[in-house]
Amino acid sequence: xxxxxxxxxxxxxxxxxxxxxxxxxxxxxxxxxxxxxxxxxxxxxxxxxxxxxxxxxxxxxxxxxxxxxxxxxxxxxxxxxxxxxxxxxxxxxxxxxxxxxxxxxxxxxxxxxxxxxxxxxxxxxxxxxxxxxxxxxxxxxxxxxxxxxxxxxxxxxxxxxxxxxxxxxxxxxxxxxxxxxxxxxxxxxxxxxxxxxxxxxxxxxxxxxxxxxxxxxxxxxxxxxxxxxxxxxxxxxxxxxxxxxxxxxxxxxxxxxxxxxxxxxxxxxxxxxxxxxxxxxxxxx
Amino acid sequence: xxxxxxxxxxxxxxxxxxxxxxxxxxxxxxxxxxxxxxxxxxxxxxxxxxxxxxxxxxxxxxxxxxxxxxxxxxxxxxxxxxxxxxxxxxxxxxxxxxxxxxxxxxxxxxxxxxxxxxxxxxxxxxxxxxxxxxxxxxxxxxxxxxxxxxxxxxxxxxxxxxxxxxxxxxxxxxxxxxxxxxxxxxxxxxxxxxxxxxxxxxxxxxxxxxxxxxxxxxxxxxxxxxxxxxxxxxxxxxxxxxxxxxxxxxxxxxxxxxxxxxxxxxxxxxxxxxxxxxxxxxxxxxxxxxxxxxxxxxxxxxxxxxx
Numbered sequence: 001x002x003x004x005x006x007x008x009x010x011x012x013x014x015x016x017x018x019x020x021x022x023x024x025x026x027x028x029x030x031x032x033x034x035x036x037x038x039x040x041x042x043x044x045x046x047x048x049x050x051x052x053x054x055x056x057x058x059x060x061x062x063x064x065x066x067x068x069x070x071x072x073x074x075x076x077x078x079x080x081x082x083x084x085x086x087x088x089x090x091x092x093x094x095x096x097x098x099x100x101x102x103x104x105x106x107x108x109x110x111x112x113x114x115x116x117x118x119x120x121x122x123x124x125x126x127x128x129x130x131x132x133x134x135x136x137x138x139x140x141x142x143x144x145x146x147x148x149x150x151x152x153x154x155x156x157x158x159x160x161x162x163x164x165x166x167x168x169x170x171x172x173x174x175x176x177x178x179x180x181x182x183x184x185x186x187x188x189x190x191x192x193x194x195x196x197x198x199x200x201x202x203x204x205x206x207x208x209x210x211x212x213x214x215x216x217x218x219x220x221x222x223x224x225x226x227x228x229x230x231x232x233x234x235x236x237x238x239x240x241x242x243x244x245x246x247x248x249x250x251x252x253x254x255x256x257x258x259x260x261x262x263x264x265x266x267x268x269x270x271x272x273x274x275x276x277x278x279x280x281x282x283x284x285x
Numbered sequence: 286x287x288x289x290x291x292x293x294x295x296x297x298x299x300x301x302x303x304x305x306x307x308x309x310x311x312x313x314x315x316x317x318x319x320x321x322x323x324x325x326x327x328x329x330x331x332x333x334x335x336x337x338x339x340x341x342x343x344x345x346x347x348x349x350x351x352x353x354x355x356x357x358x359x360x361x362x363x364x365x366x367x368x369x370x371x372x373x374x375x376x377x378x379x380x381x382x383x384x385x386x387x388x389x390x391x392x393x394x395x396x397x398x399x400x401x402x403x404x405x406x407x408x409x410x411x412x413x414x415x416x417x418x419x420x421x422x423x424x425x426x427x428x429x430x431x432x433x434x435x436x437x438x439x440x441x442x443x444x445x446x447x448x449x450x451x452x453x454x455x456x457x458x459x460x461x462x463x464x465x466x467x468x469x470x471x472x473x474x475x476x477x478x479x480x481x482x483x484x485x486x487x488x489x490x491x492x493x494x495x496x497x498x499x500x501x502x503x504x505x506x507x508x509x510x511x512x513x514x515x516x517x518x519x520x521x522x523x524x525x526x527x528x529x530x531x532x533x534x535x536x537x538x539x540x541x542x543x544x545x546x547x548x549x550x551x552x553x554x555x556x557x558x559x560x561x562x563x564x565x566x567x568x569x570x571x572x573x574x575x576x577x578x579x580x581x582x583x584x585x586x587x588x589x590x591x592x
Contacts, residue, residue: 016499024392027385028403031410031467037432038421050430100313107306115310122321124576126528128549129569132556133327134320136341156320159313188305217414219531224557235416239535249424256417263412271405278472279479 038260042066042253049249065254075255077230078237085147085233086215089155093162093211094204096155101166102192106175119160127157127220135224145227153225154215162207168280169203170196206277209270213263234259325573332566340562347563354567363543363551364571371547371572374458375526375579378465382522383515385466386473391503393474394481404478411471419535422464426450426536451537454544461545464532469525473518480514481507516587520580527576548572 041049042065044058069075104112134153135144143149173196181191219235226232232240238259242252267274332354334347358364389407393400410418425432428449437448450460484507492502508515530549533539539546539554546554548568556565 020392020395020397023388024397024403027389027470028407031407031470034421034425034467035409035413037425041424052429052435054430054432054435096312096316099309103306103309107302109303109306112306112310115314118322119317122317122325124524124580125321125325126530126549126569126572126576128530128552128556129328129566129573130321130324132552132562132566132569133324133331136562137319137324137327139341140344152316153320156316159316160321163313188301213412217416219414219416219534235414235531238420239416243420243423243535247423247427249427249430252420253424256420259417260413263414264409267408267412268405271408275475275479279476 035260038253038256041249042257044250046248046250062250065248065250066258068251069254069258074229074237074241075258078232078234079258081147081231082216082234085151085154086212088147088151089158089215090208090211092151092155093158093215094208096159097162097166097207098197098200098204100159100163102170102196104163104167105170106178116164119163123160131220131224138225144225145231147226147231150221150225150233153221154218155211157218157221158211158214162211165210165277165280166200166203166207169200169206169277173199202273203277205270206273209266209274210277212266216263328566329570329573331563332570334563336561336563336566338560338562350563354561354564355571358564358567363546364568366543367546367548367551367568368571368575370458370545371527371549371575372579374462374465374529374547375523378462378469378526379519379522381462381466382469382473383519386470386477389470389474390477390481391507393478404475407474408471410467411469413468415468415531416535418464418468419532422460422467422532423451423536426460428452452541454541457537457541457544461532461536464536465526465529468532469522473522476514476518477511480511480518484510512587516584520583523580523583524576527572527579548575 040056040058043061043063044055045060045062045064048055048059104116138144138149138153141149143152177195177199178191181195182188186195217235218233219239222233222236223240226236229237238252238255242248242255331347333349333352335350335353336347339345340347355364393403393407397403413421426434426449428434428447428451431449433450434448438444438446450456488506488510489502492506497505528549529547530553533545533547533550534553537545539550548571552565552568552572554565555568556562
């Protein structure tokens with residue numbers, strides 16, 4: 001009787017384990033197959049893509065899409081613009097978040113609480129609700145259709161989150177360090193730059209990479225604030241140039257692949273910091 | 286020297302501390318005020334005025350127009366329809382994202398082979414820019430030649446031969462929901478997983494020794510323990526989906542016949558396609574209020590559950 005029961009238990013455990021892997025594979029197929037499909041389509045000729053029965057692997061490898069993108073020049077301009085804008089925004093965001101995060105972590109004045117509340121409210125705002133007036137304001141400042149205006153606008157969007165993220169990294173550094181430094185007679189700025197800052201480099205990396213990824217993702221700011229085609233960013237260029245009534249899917253998928261690969265590399269390279277940062281930000285609230 | 290010694294003591298908040306703190310915060314405050322706070326206030330004001338392209342180019346301030354923007358939007362039925370579509374989209378997407386992410390997190394948290402590897406690879410859709418995600422799904426949904434159309438025709442035995450998920454009023458929104466799920470599951474699963482990992486192991490062990498089955502453990506120990514993480518991630522997800530625009534822009538642009546016109550699409554079209562900025566601002570104001578109400582209710586319900 002006892003033996004029978006344990007066999008039964010083992011069977012259910014085995015079935016449970018099997019079901020677990022089955023669900024896992026199913027979810028991962030959903031998450032990863034579209035990425036594979038993008039890559040494979042970029043390597044197929046259009047004639048092969050437009051077959052009624054799709055092929056799982058290209059019968060004839062073709063890099064024509066990539067060649068067209070590189071030789072027509074436009075794509076590289078969008079790419080360069082996007083790298084420029086995102087990198088500038090990431091640097092600006094890091095710079096601002098380090099100072100503000102430090103202030104919020106170390107000082108607890110009444111207005112800091114108010115500021116945090118305002119920040120979390122600001123984070124909720126849909127971009128479009130701001131864009132209409134942002135466009136009018138930037139026009140008055142002569143900043144529409146410039147990368148500077150775009151960088152400032154997209155940086156402001158990320159600041160509320162990155163500041164509180166940075167603050168949570170500073171929270172992890174003992175206050176005694178500053179007290180000791182101030183007893184030794186070092187000034188506030190000296191303490192911040194030479195003693196505290198080196199300790200939050202992982203946090204700074206997390207904020208920087210996160211900002212780069214998030215600003216790379218921007219689409220709305222670019223399409224409303226930027227008009228000149230030679231200033232377009234990647235998302236904007238992809239949508240406005242390549243997606244039309246008759247789409248060249250090999251070209252689009254090649255462009256998508258090129259727009260994705262650097263992000264994947266950046267993420268995997270800085271993964272350790274990113275995951276730490278993301279989870280710290282959310283788990284802390 | 287003794288003054289400096291007290292510099293970082295919380296109990297002696299000197300003028301120096303205040304100035305130092307303010308100085309550090311200043312860049313963030315300036316940027317947020319100019320690019321977020323002022324635009325929001327300005328946009329709410331604009332929604333009560335007649336503000337069109339001429340006002341913008343000639344710098345004429347908008348004129349108060351007695352709620353005409355709101356009345357026109359309401360009478361045309363556009364506002365109500367956008368509200369329902371937005372709420373449906375948010376509710377379904379958030380619910381499904383949560384269920385699938387939770388399942389994924391639970392699986393990754395059990396002793397499976399290569400959990401760390403799966404966790405990293407899982408993040409790929411999150412890293413892909415939203416517009417590219419839209420293009421990627423647009424290709425899968427393409428009619429004709431899309432993968433989905435082929436799969437549907439195979440599984441229906443050739444009965445449904447040209448299925449275009451985005452061309453049909455009833456299915457178009459589902460097409461976007463699938464793309465949104467694909468993009469958002471990774472981050473939520475990652476956050477839920479990290480919340481799960483903070484549950485003490487001995488607690489689950491003790492429950493197992495006491496004979497609790499898996500579902501008991503899940504609902505009595507795991508979920509209650511993760512309450513705050515769930516609250517944060519779900520409200521993040523609600524906000525994220527309320528704001529969703531790029532997927533709509535790349536996949537349907539609000540069509541077919543307005544079936545996927547959410548607040549985001551409607552306000553964008555009013556402001557930047559019809560150049561009626563006042564009307565666009567009216568849509569965003571209603572949108573904003575609705576979002577605040579939803580997030581508020583969500584947090585309330587969650588808090589009440591707590592006690």
